[in-house]
Amino acid sequence: MLEKVVERIRRLGFGEEDARVLAGHFVAAEERGQAGHGLARVDWLEGLDGLQPGARPERVVAEEGFERWEARGALGYLVLAEIVRTQVESPPARARVVVAHECFPTGALGLWIRPLAEAGLCAWLTATSPARLAHPDGGPPLAGTNPLAIAVPASDGRPLVADVSMGAVTYGDVLAGRATSEELVPFGGPLAHKAFALAVGLEMLVEALAGPGHGALLVVAHPKTDPVPALRAAAAGRRLPGDR
Amino acid sequence: MLEKVVERIRRLGFGEEDARVLAGHFVAAEERGQAGHGLARVDWLEGLDGLQPGARPERVVAEEGFERWEARGALGYLVLAEIVRTQVESPPARARVVVAHECFPTGALGLWIRPLAEAGLCAWLTATSPARLAHPDGGPPLAGTNPLAIAVPASDGRPLVADVSMGAVTYGDVLAGRATSEELVPFGGPLAHKAFALAVGLEMLVEALAGPGHGALLVVAHPKTDPVPALRAAAAGRRLPGDR
Numbered sequence: 045m046l047e048k049v050v051e052r053i054r055r056l057g058f059g060e061e062d063a064r065v066l067a068g069h070f071v072a073a074e075e076r077g078q079a080g081h082g083l084a085r086v087d088w089l090e091g092l093d094g095l096q097p098g099a100r101p102e103r104v105v106a107e108e109g110f111e112r113w114e115a116r117g118a119l120g121y122l123v124l125a126e127i128v129r130t131q132v133e134s135p136p137a138r139a140r141v142v143v144a145h146e147c148f149p150t151g152a153l154g155l156w157i158r159p160l161a162e163a164g165l166c167a168w169l170t171a172t173s174p175a176r177l178a179h180p181d182g183g184p185p186l187a188g189t190n191p192l193a194i195a196v197p198a199s200d201g202r203p204l205v206a207d208v209s210m211g212a213v214t215y216g217d218v219l220a221g222r223a224t225s226e227e228l229v230p231f232g233g234p235l236a237h238k239a240f241a242l243a244v245g246l247e248m249l250v251e252a253l254a255g256p257g258h259g260a261l262l263v264v265a266h267p268k269t270d271p272v273p274a275l276r277a278a279a280a281g282r283r284l285p286g287d288r
Numbered sequence: 289m290l291e292k293v294v295e296r297i298r299r300l301g302f303g304e305e306d307a308r309v310l311a312g313h314f315v316a317a318e319e320r321g322q323a324g325h326g327l328a329r330v331d332w333l334e335g336l337d338g339l340q341p342g343a344r345p346e347r348v349v350a351e352e353g354f355e356r357w358e359a360r361g362a363l364g365y366l367v368l369a370e371i372v373r374t375q376v377e378s379p380p381a382r383a384r385v386v387v388a389h390e391c392f393p394t395g396a397l398g399l400w401i402r403p404l405a406e407a408g409l410c411a412w413l414t415a416t417s418p419a420r421l422a423h424p425d426g427g428p429p430l431a432g433t434n435p436l437a438i439a440v441p442a443s444d445g446r447p448l449v450a451d452v453s454m455g456a457v458t459y460g461d462v463l464a465g466r467a468t469s470e471e472l473v474p475f476g477g478p479l480a481h482k483a484f485a486l487a488v489g490l491e492m493l494v495e496a497l498a499g500p501g502h503g504a505l506l507v508v509a510h511p512k513t514d515p516v517p518a519l520r521a522a523a524a525g526r527r528l529p530g531d532r
Contacts, residue, residue, distance in 0.1 A: 136353070181527075184522060186522055194489030238483075239452075
């Protein structure tokens with residue numbers, strides 16, 4: 045199945061390596077039940093105007109504690125993959141903030157930062173997307189579903205990887221007909237103002253730091269301690285974020 | 289009213305400056321309707337064993353992109369106040385990650401980072417507290433209510449300040465009898481696994497970076513653009529996070 049997806053993406057003009065990154069992401073999202081970020085996105089890519097399969101992201105600021113990346117027309121998936129690869133190869137001594145401008149679409153954020161946790165780094169990633177969430181009191185959409193993902197390594201090899209969208213359903217669910225666009229509201233029911241506040245807070249934070257358009261914000265840092273195994277023991281077999 | 293609160297805190301042994309920081313926080317929380325972080329906490333301080341009014345936090349690592357603070361027995365409120373003052377006085381050229389070890393209690397996080405936004409800095413702050421949120425499937429409490437606060441400056445002087453606890457009610461509400469401890473669950477109803485994932489994700493992230501015990505994690509960075517006024521215009525008078 046992976047090879048068939050790689051082949052379809054290759055036919056869109058992507059090189060072998062990029063096609064494998066993209067196909068791997070879509071197949072992994074599908075396997076984890078995040079179908080909105082899964083194989084439906086191959087159809088979506090095939091129908092997309094203005095795809096630039098040869099575009100490469102560029103790291104325009106590279107300091108110990110800060111990096112800025114420009115997508116330069118590359119798909120957000122490939123921008124995040126390149127950023128993560130770069131952090132694993134050249135991790136910060138302590139911590140680093142990374143912003144990416146015009147980084148869209150970004151898919152299932154937890155899948156991108158899992159390799160950072162597997163490399164022993166803590167990571168915190170958010171990314172913005174088209175405005176689909178309205179204020180709980182009504183009006184036009186003001187914020188994307190803006191997921192927040194957090195990955196923390198574990199000495200037992202089972203990192204914690206939380207990945208939470210602020211929407212009650214995903215846009216992929218709407219695209220796939222599993223939900224209506226009326227259901228795409230901040231999650232929380234009577235407490236939806238909480239998820240709305242997180243969505244607009246993350247939206248403004250990313251835009252303020254990365255610049256206009258959709259963007260991504262990553263914080264990567266070395267852990268001092270190893271708290272996940274004790275949490276897992278206390279959870280006594282209950283599923284923790286990121287577990288299959 | 290403020291002066292009376294200052295006087296009560298002074299009687300606990302705190303110096304004038306610390307007493308004003310604490311009283312200002314409690315009164316501001318009360319005024320903003322966050323009573324769980326408000327004046328009830330003065331009673332709570334008066335009943336606390338082992339208060340060390342003379343303790344001072346110490347910045348034990350101070351780099352351009354990273355700082356580590358030790359509370360050294362100081363109240364978390366005063367640790368955060370000192371960290372914020374330090375960031376305003378010596379902001380990073382681009383971005384900085386700040387961790388605080390044994391930083392508790394921390395109160396209403398949005399109130400601490402608002403001055404950073406007023407000083408033109410973006411800020412993102414989380415802090416952990418005693419485990420009160422259980423897994424949605426049951427079992428013992430595994431995470432604190434672990435709020436996430438985000439502040440983004442605005443050229444019109446009206447920053448966005450989101451401050452969201454992962455609990456459906458606050459522990460302060462339980463203390464004050466306005467809610468039962470059974471109601472202190474991750475918010476979201478049928479989607480409570482989302483708020484639970486954020487709570488445990490933030491819990492593990494802070495403990496991994498700051499070390500055992502309760503801690504805080506702050507990211508502070510210079511904005512490149514000024515997106516809040518346009519959001520405010522699009523919101524057309526609807527209340528945005530942090531507005532009175």
